[in-house]
Amino acid sequence: MKIESEHLEILAVIVEKGGLTDGADALGKSQPSVSRSMNLLESRIGMPLFEPGRRPLRPTQLGQSLARLGARIRTANQEASLLVRQFRQGRAGLLRVGGSPIFMDGVVSTMIADFQSRSQDIQIQQSYGYLDELTGKLRNAALDLAILPVQPGQMPQGMDFMPLMSGNNVIACRAGHPLTHHRAITLGDIDAFPWISPPMDSPLFRDLERALKSIGHEEMRVTFSGGSLASIQSVLTGSDSLTVLPYSVVFMSRRTVPLEALPLKIDHASRQLGVLTSKDRPLPPATQHFISFLVTEFQRLQSRMDHENQVTMRRG
Amino acid sequence: MKIESEHLEILAVIVEKGGLTDGADALGKSQPSVSRSMNLLESRIGMPLFEPGRRPLRPTQLGQSLARLGARIRTANQEASLLVRQFRQGRAGLLRVGGSPIFMDGVVSTMIADFQSRSQDIQIQQSYGYLDELTGKLRNAALDLAILPVQPGQMPQGMDFMPLMSGNNVIACRAGHPLTHHRAITLGDIDAFPWISPPMDSPLFRDLERALKSIGHEEMRVTFSGGSLASIQSVLTGSDSLTVLPYSVVFMSRRTVPLEALPLKIDHASRQLGVLTSKDRPLPPATQHFISFLVTEFQRLQSRMDHENQVTMRRG
DNA sequence: GGGTCTTATGCCTTTGAGTTATGAAAATCG
DNA sequence: CGATTTTCATAACTCAAAGGCATAAGACCC
Numbered sequence: 001m002k003i004e005s006e007h008l009e010i011l012a013v014i015v016e017k018g019g020l021t022d023g024a025d026a027l028g029k030s031q032p033s034v035s036r037s038m039n040l041l042e043s044r045i046g047m048p049l050f051e052p053g054r055r056p057l058r059p060t061q062l063g064q065s066l067a068r069l070g071a072r073i074r075t076a077n078q079e080a081s082l083l084v085r086q087f088r089q090g091r092a093g094l095l096r097v098g099g100s101p102i103f104m105d106g107v108v109s110t111m112i113a114d115f116q117s118r119s120q121d122i123q124i125q126q127s128y129g130y131l132d133e134l135t136g137k138l139r140n141a142a143l144d145l146a147i148l149p150v151q152p153g154q155m156p157q158g159m160d161f162m163p164l165m166s167g168n169n170v171i172a173c174r175a176g177h178p179l180t181h182h183r184a185i186t187l188g189d190i191d192a193f194p195w196i197s198p199p200m201d202s203p204l205f206r207d208l209e210r211a212l213k214s215i216g217h218e219e220m221r222v223t224f225s226g227g228s229l230a231s232i233q234s235v236l237t238g239s240d241s242l243t244v245l246p247y248s249v250v251f252m253s254r255r256t257v258p259l260e261a262l263p264l265k266i267d268h269a270s271r272q273l274g275v276l277t278s279k280d281r282p283l284p285p286a287t288q289h290f291i292s293f294l295v296t297e298f299q300r301l302q303s304r305m306d307h308e309n310q311v312t313m314r315r316g
Numbered sequence: 317m318k319i320e321s322e323h324l325e326i327l328a329v330i331v332e333k334g335g336l337t338d339g340a341d342a343l344g345k346s347q348p349s350v351s352r353s354m355n356l357l358e359s360r361i362g363m364p365l366f367e368p369g370r371r372p373l374r375p376t377q378l379g380q381s382l383a384r385l386g387a388r389i390r391t392a393n394q395e396a397s398l399l400v401r402q403f404r405q406g407r408a409g410l411l412r413v414g415g416s417p418i419f420m421d422g423v424v425s426t427m428i429a430d431f432q433s434r435s436q437d438i439q440i441q442q443s444y445g446y447l448d449e450l451t452g453k454l455r456n457a458a459l460d461l462a463i464l465p466v467q468p469g470q471m472p473q474g475m476d477f478m479p480l481m482s483g484n485n486v487i488a489c490r491a492g493h494p495l496t497h498h499r500a501i502t503l504g505d506i507d508a509f510p511w512i513s514p515p516m517d518s519p520l521f522r523d524l525e526r527a528l529k530s531i532g533h534e535e536m537r538v539t540f541s542g543g544s545l546a547s548i549q550s551v552l553t554g555s556d557s558l559t560v561l562p563y564s565v566v567f568m569s570r571r572t573v574p575l576e577a578l579p580l581k582i583d584h585a586s587r588q589l590g591v592l593t594s595k596d597r598p599l600p601p602a603t604q605h606f607i608s609f610l611v612t613e614f615q616r617l618q619s620r621m622d623h624e625n626q627v628t629m630r631r632g
Numbered sequence: 633g634g635g636t637c638t639t640a641t642g643c644c645t646t647t648g649a650g651t652t653a654t655g656a657a658a659a660t661c662g
Numbered sequence: 663c664g665a666t667t668t669t670c671a672t673a674a675c676t677c678a679a680a681g682g683c684a685t686a687a688g689a690c691c692c
Contacts, residue, residue, distance in 0.1 A: 003396050005321035005389055006680095021638060033681050035640060040679080045400045048598075051457065055638055055689040061410045061600060062403050069399070072392045073321055080319050080385045084361045087378045094377045141367070282364075284377060322649095337669060349650050351671060356648075371658040371669050 005073050007041040012070030020057045090289025092121040099147035101128045105229035106249030108147050111297045122286050138278045144287040146276040151269045163274035164298040169207050172245045174237045175258035185264050187216050196243035197225035207268045208244040214267035233257045251305050321389050323357040326350050328386030335372045406605025408437040415463035417444040421545035422565030424463050427613045438602050454594045460603040462592040467585050479590040480614040485523050488561045490553045491574035501580050503532050512559035513541035523584045524560040530583035549573045
């Protein structure tokens, strides 16, 4: 004997409101409608739900007990409606973000923190990876979006890419590093200092190699490698080492860590930092919401970086 | 936008079973039926519940979340079915029992304990009172049944009475009381001892008065009054006081308290201990269940009492 | 006992749950 | 890769019941 949940919900409202008429009002239905529903329920369970011949309809013991269960069903149902509404606005759900480690740690994570504090019903799962791996995860829906630098020629099939800012790399060192006092930096100057190397499978590592080649530097003395951003920052500030980092990472890191970028143009593939998503899967609202948040955040970041550069230029 | 709870329940089963076909099986419905229900739900909430183009139907994030709520609704619904079943059998619900204090404490409460341990989903509310008060409460449905002694002429209108055993009163004293050594007890013997008086508004009190009159005892020396059974037992066993109690109460009390009944016939109105219920209100199943339990328990008690009396007779 | 408030019923329309039969698409397997 | 199996969607239909309005019937309150 299956009881209809709708009936239990109606019962709960009637008991709560203390009468059939008021209950019908609260439910937005007509009084005869709910009366019939209760008759039907009573005949189904074969026992009276209300004391017979009482005019402000009073529930029996069974009616009371069932009404409590109906109330539970009702709240679950209302939670469902709320969930759908929030989900539709991208204010609830699961957000699986992947990205290249240094950039995620250095720039995106603080933005995620902002986003998180505004949309607390969104659960965020972050992971790290590079282009191929992230593309694969996007394809089989293990990831909702990826944030990483992509070169124009590298764009994988069946993916959408939304650029956020240009991915300029710079040579970074600690604030007050000997090289920061030089007007113009020469090959010989750099030669004197050891290098921190990003993971060897990362684009940054290839950039570092290429950058050094571009300034005529064939061999480098690597004294630290394999660490994530936090380690790199520590080693960088605690020594006279040099490394290659996206400028945006240096810019953001300076809030808390004394770093500087050397005024030295380095050559690397032109690439855009941006958001990669799967073309054939529609984006969940939470993902859309997050992407539009990222766009405005990166615009703000870009303008702050531009402003600072102008100031530096004028001073320099 | 109201979501139908039934739909959420169906969704929960589909997600749990990992597919529409298996879900339909588990629900005992046809596959097209649940398919259409899910289509309807999807169109109502305006968002996909399942990943498109996946053959073992896989839920989206929203689908997962809603399925969790659906599962909650489902368990509540199942609890409701269970509750109705138990209620129908009188194994769940509320049981409001009223009765005369001494008899409830001395005899019925141990039976209630037995009953309680078998039917733990029945909530029992016990209260005390005498005929008029209990009848009133039965009339306005504040009580499901009352257990008390009723005289033939006293039967109130509109009530059903189910006799359980005859309500013989005896004079009780502690075991080893001086009077227990007498073969035949005379008025003069009794005169020497003080009395414990039941509450003055109780039938027992009137019985006591009448009993004393019947043995020619006009005045009694009351040294304790107003206590409930536990107090009476304590005072009785700790002194040489006498009192009037239903024989069944003395019989039951002897399990834990050293009491005896004096072999002295006392005169009082013939009355039956039994169950009083309202005639116009149908008895809830739990009440019916309890009454039939009481009937068999009292039969057992009666036969134990008869047996003991025979033994005593033979010995005495 | 009349008036009021509350619930039940009769009669109607419409929604949607349920069925079987069948078609389409994805997954699986050789 | 193609064939087969599995899984889901659709079509066409029936029927239960939700829901509405109008109205009767029954408590409740002076």
